[in-house]
Amino acid sequence: MIYVMSDLHGCFDKYQAMLEKIRFGKDDLMYILGDIVDRGEDGIKILLDMIKRPNIVPILGNHEYMAYTVLEKMNVEITQDNYDNHLDTVSLRNYDNWMFNGGETTLNGFLSLNKASRKRILEYFEEFSLYEELEVNNNSFVLVHGGLVNFDENKPLSEYELYDLVWGRCDYARTYFKDKYLITGHTPTALIDEKCRGKIYKENNHIAIDCGVVFNIALGCICLDTMEEFYV
Numbered sequence: 001m002i003y004v005m006s007d008l009h010g011c012f013d014k015y016q017a018m019l020e021k022i023r024f025g026k027d028d029l030m031y032i033l034g035d036i037v038d039r040g041e042d043g044i045k046i047l048l049d050m051i052k053r054p055n056i057v058p059i060l061g062n063h064e065y066m067a068y069t070v071l072e073k074m075n076v077e078i079t080q081d082n083y084d085n086h087l088d089t090v091s092l093r094n095y096d097n098w099m100f101n102g103g104e105t106t107l108n109g110f111l112s113l114n115k116a117s118r119k120r121i122l123e124y125f126e127e128f129s130l131y132e133e134l135e136v137n138n139n140s141f142v143l144v145h146g147g148l149v150n151f152d153e154n155k156p157l158s159e160y161e162l163y164d165l166v167w168g169r170c171d172y173a174r175t176y177f178k179d180k181y182l183i184t185g186h187t188p189t190a191l192i193d194e195k196c197r198g199k200i201y202k203e204n205n206h207i208a209i210d211c212g213v214v215f216n217i218a219l220g221c222i223c224l225d226t227m228e229e230f231y232v
């Protein structure tokens with residue numbers, strides 16, 4: 001079976017409970033649409049578990065982007081040659097922005113790791129894709145964290161900018177693809193339609209799956225083979 005979930009935000013217990021609920025096994029495939037880290041306490045713990053599972057495919061969220069931008073810069077040995085220019089103004093602004101957006105928990109988890117584990121986390125971030133396209137049971141799906149800013153139905157996904165896919169948000173009142181489902185996280189479903197609070201949103205060929213787990217609402221997951229929804 002092929003599953004999708006998103007926006008775990010460090011909620012390891014809910015992540016683990018969902019895998020148990022769907023009986024996720026080695027023959028299944030899971031796509032996670034980013035924002036695995038930040039805000040909640042255990043984003044690093046989730047990443048370390050995902051690393052061990054080759055059948056989990058991570059897609060980049062804005063929180064992974066912020067985390068990597070800062071941690072990659074911090075995880076460098078300061079020497080006599082670089083001590084006075086390694087952390088420039090841009091780096092400090094990136095750090096402040098990440099902390100403002102809930103990065104402290106991820107930073108603390110990262111700093112608790114040994115050198116080899118830190119290196120592996122950074123390498124894993126580099127493996128995240130910006131989007132995925134799937135065909136499942138004669139249905140077509142586009143998977144992306146945020147949205148498709150500057151959308152054009154004739155524009156290949158490879159031509160979208162990182163901001164368009166990772167930071168941008170969808171217009172959920174608009175049908176982007178007539179023959180495909182666009183699956184996104186990033187925007188909690190309660191903000192799209194209050195009637196979908198804690199539930200997956202399905203309208204206009206959109207499937208929005210950020211159900212607000214970090215806000216103590218719900219973690220949602222969808223099976224693309226059957227379109228069945230799961231919640232913890």
